[in-house]
Amino acid sequence: MALPYCVCGDRKALGEWLEQKSEPFWREKECLRWVAEGKSSWEIGRILNVSENTVNFHVKNAIRKLGTARRTHGLVKAIRLGLIEFSEPALATPMVA
Numbered sequence: 001m002a003l004p005y006c007v008c009g010d011r012k013a014l015g016e017w018l019e020q021k022s023e024p025f026w027r028e029k030e031c032l033r034w035v036a037e038g039k040s041s042w043e044i045g046r047i048l049n050v051s052e053n054t055v056n057f058h059v060k061n062a063i064r065k066l067g068t069a070r071r072t073h074g075l076v077k078a079i080r081l082g083l084i085e086f087s088e089p090a091l092a093t094p095m096v097a
Contacts, residue, residue, distance in 0.1 A: 028062035031055055033084045035075050 034044040041055040048055070063074035066081075078084045 025062075025065070028058045028065070029078070029084050031058040032062050032075055032078050035059065035071065036079065036084060 030048070031044055034047060039047065041052045041059070044055045045052045059071060059074070062078065063069070063071060066074045066077045068074040068077055075084075
């Protein structure tokens with residue numbers, strides 16, 4: 001899916017445009033958010049009460065809509081575009097020597 005040129009520079013407009021283009025994008029963003037937390041497709045399926053195949057379906061759709069080829073690249077692009085927010089895990093605090 002090609003993104004319109006006028007939208008590419010504006011994160012909010014891009015997010016709105018993507019949501020208008022596809023009804024279930026909220027579920028795809030939800031799956032990507034859990035990917036950002038380091039969860040596997042199986043774990044995400046258990047959390048969302050759906051099958052692992054359903055999670056993979058939503059993640060693949062999100063990757064395709066973002067114009068990326070890999071799960072990690074799609075996640076990074078979604079974070080950079082402000083489509084999902086990544087919260088640092090509690091264990092990511094620096095250790096004091």
